[in-house]
Amino acid sequence: MPKPPLTRPSWWDSDLARDILRDRVVTSTVGVGDLEVRLSGEPLLRHDGSGGLLQSIRVGLHRGGAAAGTRAPRVTRVRVTTAGGTPVRSEILSGPGTDLRVLVPEVDAPTALRIELPDLAENTWLDFEARPQRHWTLHLVQHSHLDIGYTDPQGRVMAESRAYLDSLLELCRDTDDWPEPARFRWAVEGFHSFQDWSANRPARQVEHFLDRVREGRVELTAMPFNLHTETCSTDELHELLRPVTELRDRHGIDITTAMQTDVPGQVVGLPDVLADNGIRYLSVAHNWAGRAVPHLVGGEHLPRLFRWQAPSGNSVLVWRTDTPHGLAYMEGSILGFDESYASVDDLLPAYLSALARFPYPHEGRGIPGFPILDGTSAATAGVEPYPWDVLHLRVLGKFADNGPPRRIIADTVRRWNEQWAYPQLRASRNEDFFADAEQRVGDRLETYRGDWSDWWVDGVGAGAVPLAATRRGQAALAEAQTVAGYAHLMGVPGSTAVTAKAPAVYRAASLFNEHTWGAGDPWTHGDHGHGSGERQWHWKYAQAMRAHDDAETLLDAASALLGEAFAAPADALASFHVVNTCSWPRSETARLFLPESTVALRDAVQVLDARTGAPLPFVEEAQSNDRHRAAGRFLHVPVADVPACGSLRLDIVPDVGGDRADASWTETSTDPVVLENDHLRVTVDLREACIGSVVDKHTGRELVRQDAVTGFNAYLYDEYATAGAFNHQSSKTVADDSMHLLASRSTAPPAALVDRITDATGQTLVYECAPAGTRRLRVRVHLPHDAARIDVENRVDKTATLTKESAFFAFPFALDDPTVRTEATGGILGTDRETVPGSATHMRAIRRWISLSDAGHHAALATADAPLVQLGGIAIPYAPYPQSLPQEEPGTVFSWVHNNIWDTNFPSQQAFHHTFRYSVAFTGADQNAPDGVAEQLAVRTAAVTGHPLVPVRARAVARAGAEAQPPAQTRLLTLDDARVRLVGLTVPGEGRLMIRLQSLADTPVTCRVGTPLAVGQAFRTNYLGLDPHAIDVEPEGGIPVTVPALGTVAVVLHLRPSPDK
Known part of the structure; x- marks a missing residue:
């Protein structure tokens, strides 16, 4: 005799969800002898052969008591009448399982019917109200949820992903002659998968793949992978889309849709970035995973289809699925789409019925990660069910992350559409759904604004040190490109190389910010599968260190380039330019490294402010780990009024009198604390x-x-x-x-x-x-x-x-x-500003600062x-x-x-x-001060540690005939509005300079950009240089650029060659 299992089913057992789904759409239950007969209306409609439609009533037969589990009698006959006894045409179909379906003519209003099943009991009539059913269209979007890691070490995940893209080309070919809705289609969830595949396949195969994209059988989506977008820097968020725009330029393929899967929340700057780069649609699948409860903080009122608008006015059309709609991106698997046609036939009608009747189709139990089960009904009281008859449904080849493409979905679609007029199933791309939905209901959609904060971002605190390294790498990368931009303005060749190397560093940072931070079982140390935790964390940690180290290397290279623009005075032991990469003057401490090869450690020095020749006080710091690092010492020099977007020269000279400027300091307080x-x-x-x-x-x-x-x-x-x-x-x-x-x-x-x-x-x-x-x-x-x-x-x-x-x-x-405001990626949040309903309220990740006023x-x-x-x-x-x-x-x-x-x-x-x-x-x-004082204070405070002054050693050889003293300070750019900050510079090509700006203001701002160099042309564009619009350069050289409210914009300058070139 078989033994029972050791435990009863967990509430995380998806079979529970299936049973509950069937039960909650039953509209009447009647006892007939020892049988329980359950009746439910189904949104299944079939052509009746004469231009009309028949709709389905599902009949479930169950024995109770001692006979439970024994087979119910076979039913082959049915009689249906109106409440008044008028016969109604009816047909009987067997299935699903041991249930049966009774088909009756479609009704356009609630209609009372009486049903007799003579095989069970003669003259026993069951009352049932037939209700009108929606004519559903379901867009089934098949994809693989990309976890770079989690299910296997990252290298194995990417290898399997390449194999998946090989397979989907075969699946497309095998279904080419099928009915159009049933032909195999696939959405590549992360563009990084295609990048990796195309880099490792012959050109012919890549072109064949792109032909399938053009045909509409394969969809490339805009985001490289799924991220904690709050951990990205603002420029990094834009750079995520650079590979997509390059594909568009090279191959003429227009990508309109982005996907984000698993992570329950996206940062405020995302709609701006997407819309700026031609991405109109965003499909998200928010996996609550027991860690998100948006339905308790307003998220129950957020429609599944809505427009998400950034403060700038840019917007994207969003489709949202989530855990209570079916385990987020696994919603199709809960309904059996990866199992069999029979499973779909059993579960899909109940799902659609529940979707049309309840705020959430699933009750809670059996849906892993749907918490607070007892509070769900109260939390969703008064929430309307899904209103439309067009639906996006994600389907997977396997009920798993990182699953393969399979033909089973196409097989199901083909067979289904042969059986039923409605619901109509389509193997679709995201774009197909959005175009259909926009055409049907686009003028009736609501718009929401603000941040859509991430409920999972608390997890990044589990990697505090590599996270900090990535944050420093993000800052250093912006500094490196800005310093290289200064060098370009100064006529130093080679700056384009720094910008050319930046995308690889951005990608390393983004791979760290990608949402998979460890294995399914992260405490493990195996070599494969969910148990490869240690191995996966090594790979992940390495991305952070790569971003950090390579960004610092680029900053070192850029500093060396800029050093070629500056010569040291003949009487100086060394000269440094303290470089300000920010758009306001700064009075802070610069940290210079003075090598022993330049000045012996025993020799005292003075630091002179080249503007006045006056010695500056400073503090010496010994080299750490000195047996293994460059010999020398650090000088901490407080400097005042370093020009915005410029530099100040400091000269190192011998301290012949031994009279340091900082010989003594008066204590303000005698209390040691x-x-x-x-x-x-x-x-x-x-x-x-x-x-x-x-x-x-x-x-x-x-x-x-x-x-x-x-x-x-x-x-x-x-x-x-x-x-x-x-x-x-x-x-x-x-x-x-x-x-x-x-x-x-x-x-x-x-x-x-x-x-x-x-x-x-x-x-x-x-x-x-x-x-x-x-x-x-x-x-x-x-x-x-x-x-x-x-x-x-x-x-x-x-x-x-x-x-x-x-x-x-x-x-x-x-x-x-x-009033509290926080810097977020691509925007500013605040206690006085809108958020998307359902955003996390108890915590968030910020970029650099918080202001309180x-x-x-x-x-x-x-x-x-x-x-x-x-x-x-x-x-x-x-x-x-x-x-x-x-x-x-x-x-x-x-x-x-x-x-x-x-x-x-x-x-x-x-x-x-x-x-x-x-x-x-x-x-x-000050009540009379202009708006934005708090934000400006915060931005400037954050720069002290986030973007410290950059020391650049003057290395140029003084040219014959040059002025006796090199310039004491330089100013290379000006911004005339303090509410606009310089995010950074890039050098996209010789003679060109891109200036990336971000507004701190709630309203559009016209900011004038200036440079002492001659500008031939100026163009307003985005951070990736797309869609340039000419700007007239004013007679005095100013370049007016309008920056949208709390938004971003870039200006590209075409520089005129200097006279000495």
Whole structure:
């Protein structure tokens, strides 16, 4: 006798979902003898042979009690009448399974019928109301969900992907003579797959593939892969589409659609980027995975088909599927499309009926990752069902990620359309669906605006160090191209090479930002499959280091190029140009490396400001790891008013008198834990291991909330009462107000004062402690001499653990009900700005800064390394994310520096010894000041660590007859509106310079761009140089360019050759 299974089915068993789906569309249940007869109307319509249609009533027969499981009698006869007894034409069909279908003439209004099944019981009539059924058109879009990793090591995934593209060409050929709707079609979910395939196939095969694209049998989509778009830089987000635009230029293939799969949320700048590059449509499949609950925060009201508009006015038409509609991109597999025609025949009618009747077709159980089951009905009360009769349905070759293409979908479509008039099934591309839907209902669609924040982005905190490396790589890449652009403006050849190498670095950063951050079981160390966690993480980590290292290499190369434009004075030991890659003047500290080969370490030097000849104070820093690095020393030199988009020359000369400019500094305060300048008084609380007070000396206002749960830059460490190394456990765990999942919360113990320094750069205090979750925490608090800014370095040394953990640094600002704005990729978000309904509210990833404003002050917090933040509180990191603090603090920012919450896809543990850098700045709020003061403060604060001043060694040989002294400063570009920032420069070709701009303003801005060089022509374009429009250069050389609200634009200058060339 067979034994029963060890357990009953889990709520994650998709067979449960199928059973529930069938049951919830049953409209009447009647007992006939020992049989239970279930009746349900189906949206199945068949031609009746005389120009009309017949619609289906499904009849299910089930025995109960002791006879349960035994076969029901065979039914071959049926009689149907109206409620008044008038006979109604009827037919009987067997199936699905042991059920049967009764076909009756199509009704156009609810119609009462009576049904008799004589084989069960003579003269026993079953009452049933036949209702009108939609004439559905279903666009079945077959694709493979691309996880670069997860199911196998990344190299194997890409190898299989190449094999898939080989196979789909055969499947196209095999169905060429089939009815047009049934012909095999395929959507390539990520353009990177095609790039990889085409780079490894003969030209003839590639051209054949492109012929299938032109034919409409294969669809190439615009995005390279699925990403956490919030982790991209703004220029990187645009660069994602460069390969698509290059294909369009080379082969004339117009790609109109983008896909994003799995990740439940996309960043605010995405519709701008897509629309700017000719992408009209976006198909998303949001996999909640038990980590997203958009239906509890307004997402239940978001239509599946809508227009998503950026602040600039650009928009895309969006189709959305998600977990409760059928496990997101696996919605077709839940219905059996990868199994058999019989499965589809069984489940598809019930799905369509449920879709037309309920807010979500599935109830919850059996759909992995659909959490908060008991709250679903309440959360969706009053939500209307799907209104249209045209539907997009994703189908897979296998019920799995990274699955292969198969002909089974085409077989099903062909057979289905031979049987039924409606629903009409089509093997389609995304573009086919969008064109059909736009034609049918385009004028009735709603428009939504703002960010569509990512519920999964908390997972990136599981790779804190490589994430920080990628962020530095993104910044260095922009700096490298900008410095190379300056070199180009200065007439130095070779700058185009830096721009030409940039796409490979962008791609490395994007591959790190791609959504697969680990294996299905990331704690494992096997060599294949879901259990290859360690191997997959090595590959992923390598992308971050490649982005970081190659960007720094390009910056080094660009700096060397620009150095060829500058000569050193004859009387200098060396000259450096401190280069400002930002569009405003800066007064900050430059860090120069002075090699021992230039000046012996024993020799004292002075640093002269070339503008005045005056010596500047500086601080020397010894080389670290000096046996293995270049011999020399670093000079930290505070410099004032470095020109915007320009440079300042510093000359290194012998200090013959030994009279350094920074020989002594007067302490403002005698208290060892107080740092003070003319702007701020900063008090460190060693007992609480935090900054206890920041006072604005101009107004006397305390800027740190004194009744906050924690102090300023205080460390918090949480542990959670769930087990690690169990697949998807965090996706199955539900939190509530009981707080039972928060196992512990700790703050730092009292700290020891390690150092107190006053030098040329400012005042510095260093303290150290050993909080929970670390081996050591060392904090460096620095107050520059003449800035209302505090720079903080938190160096954390932690070991790895599978214990579920999070760490935060808290920043409680004492601002009254502040307006909070955050920088996002391609835009700016705010507590006063729209978001797409259903966006995550408890946390988000930012680019570089947050601004907070009330009637009296603006404050800015910049984070160089850690993008995750929570505002006003700390959520328990399990759905539905209840708050854990005893009070709401609207002005408190919690920087979420690391976690290991996820039990799939993201690393399960991490160890590091790493510095997390922050800058905090303040200014008074002037009611008469122009808009954008807070954003400008934040952008400038973020540049201190995000885009530091770049030292360039002057290497040019002075030309005969040249002026005696090289220029003391240069200014190469001007922007006349502070609400527009320079994102970066590129050099797309000899004699051309691209200027990438981004607006911080809520309304369109006309900004004049200028350069001292002669400009022949100027063109307004996008970041990839598409669709250029000529701009008239004004007589004085200004180039007016209109930048859309919170949007991006580029200007390409065609430079006239300089007279000496």
